[in-house]
Amino acid sequence: MELRSLRYFIAVLEAGSLSRAAGALYVAQPALTAQIKKLEGELGTPLFERSHVGVTPTAAGLQFYQDARKLLSDASAMRERLQRGPGGLEGSVTVAVPFLLASLLLGPVLARLKQSHPRIRVFVIDDLSLMVRKAMVERRADIGILVDSEDVNGLDVKAFVREAMFVCGHDGGGEVAAMTAQPVAGASKRSKARNAHRAAPVARPEIPFARAAGLPLVLQSRRFSIRAQVERAAMDLGLELNIAHEHDSARVIRSLYLAGAGFTFSPACAIGDAPPRGKQWLVARVVQPELARTYFLATASARKLDDATRAVMDVLVDETRRLIASGRWEAELLLRDEALPKTSGRP
Numbered sequence: 601m602e603l604r605s606l607r608y609f610i611a612v613l614e615a616g617s618l619s620r621a622a623g624a625l626y627v628a629q630p631a632l633t634a635q636i637k638k639l640e641g642e643l644g645t646p647l648f649e650r651s652h653v654g655v656t657p658t659a660a661g662l663q664f665y666q667d668a669r670k671l672l673s674d675a676s677a678m679r680e681r682l683q684r685g686p687g688g689l690e691g692s693v694t695v696a697v698p699f700l701l702a703s704l705l706l707g708p709v710l711a712r713l714k715q716s717h718p719r720i721r722v723f724v725i726d727d728l729s730l731m732v733r734k735a736m737v738e739r740r741a742d743i744g745i746l747v748d749s750e751d752v753n754g755l756d757v758k759a760f761v762r763e764a765m766f767v768c769g770h771d772g773g774g775e776v777a778a779m780t781a782q783p784v785a786g787a788s789k790r791s792k793a794r795n796a797h798r799a800a801p802v803a804r805p806e807i808p809f810a811r812a813a814g815l816p817l818v819l820q821s822r823r824f825s826i827r828a829q830v831e832r833a834a835m836d837l838g839l840e841l842n843i844a845h846e847h848d849s850a851r852v853i854r855s856l857y858l859a860g861a862g863f864t865f866s867p868a869c870a871i872g873d874a875p876p877r878g879k880q881w882l883v884a885r886v887v888q889p890e891l892a893r894t895y896f897l898a899t900a901s902a903r904k905l906d907d908a909t910r911a912v913m914d915v916l917v918d919e920t921r922r923l924i925a926s927g928r929w930e931a932e933l934l935l936r937d938e939a940l941p942k943t944s945g946r947p
Contacts, residue, residue, distance in 0.1 A: 603672060606668040616655065666740070689717050690717075693720060699727060700867060742909045743899055758896060759894060761935070765885075765891035770858070776882050805882075806885045809888055809891065825893075871883055921933055
């Protein structure tokens with residue numbers, strides 16, 4: 601397998617067409633097609649599905665795309681290291697994060713790493729929680745943030761963050777707001793005990809799950825973790841969910857509830873995307889029972905972290921702490937510093 605083949609493959613995937621990629625690479629299309637077929641033969645699996653409108657990557661092709669980008673980056677870094685000599689931490693680190701959390705957390709993390717460790721190259725896998733877990737189990741990521749996965753074979757898993765679930769949606773007539781109640785002053789015993797690890801709780805209205813389940817809901821299918829959790833709560837209470845729209849695409853769900861087509865269940869990390877208050881928009885904490893998501897920080901077990909991975913881990917934890925302390929993330933930090941994995945001591 602040659603680096604040139606990887607570059608060609610990446611160009612085809614990003615262009616979505618062999619002809620467009622050939623033009624961008626200044627390569628004859630038959631030669632490019634032959635290179636892709638040769639690469640597929642070496643890997644023993646098709647990387648693209650061909651049609652009259654272009655090419656689309658297979659599941660194996662999408663996975664190989666992430667690996668190929670990292671390989672090319674490592675090769676480039678190797679050349680730069682030999683040319684400029686040593687100076688500061690460097691390496692490649694892949695982080696796998698659920699996509700709802702990625703938009704809140706990864707911007708601050710990557711921006712800070714760019715300043716503090718410019719030679720560390722960070723690759724991100726942002727996907728469904730099940731795919732994040734799969735990436736960690738298959739060792740395609742060095743650090744993962746898992747959802748409600750406390751015990752995973754082959755992984756060192758630490759409780760990281762706990763966040764509440766909310767009902768969000770357009771409440772033009774205020775009918776749903778009338779079903780809510782303000783939280784009891786002084787907060788619960790749990791939140792009092794944990795104030796050292798969380799910002800002062802936002803005074804949001806609360807809605808019993810039984811009432812939320814009867815609202816017209818826009819939800820993803822049962823294979824998604826939030827829907828599965830909501831289904832379990834409904835089953836425990838003997839309730840049936842009032843599903844108005846069901847789509848797998850998170851963007852479609854967001855578009856629907858922003859258009860007033862129904863309400864959705866949202867974790868705290870995603871409620872910052874809601875419209876400003878005072879515009880007939882409801883955000884209410886779900887209670888009776890309280891729904892919550894717990895995130896776990898995962899690394900490969902039986903393997904100490906190298907210094908670059910530990911540096912990324914430290915920034916990830918520190919930026920999480922800042923987001924929670926500032927109130928930008930209505931969550932509770934569970935991780936203690938002494939629980940963090942140790943480094944190997946190798947650069």
